[in-house]
Amino acid sequence: MTSSDLAKFDDLKKIGEGTYGVVFKGVHKRTGKLVALKKISLER
Incomplete structure (x- = not known):
């Protein structure tokens, strides 16, 4: 997701x-609509 998507x-x-x-x-x-967005960390 890009910053333009987050806008x-x-x-x-x-x-x-x-x-x-x-x-x-x-x-x-x-x-x-109410939504939930998950930002997944690719580094562990």
Whole structure:
């Protein structure tokens, strides 16, 4: 996901973190749907 893809979402807030990455909650600007986005760490 690129920074231009992230621009499609509002109100990104960190809601969790685990072994493989971080989870964010946001709202898709066009549809208004609540979404969860997971940023996966490729380095361990």
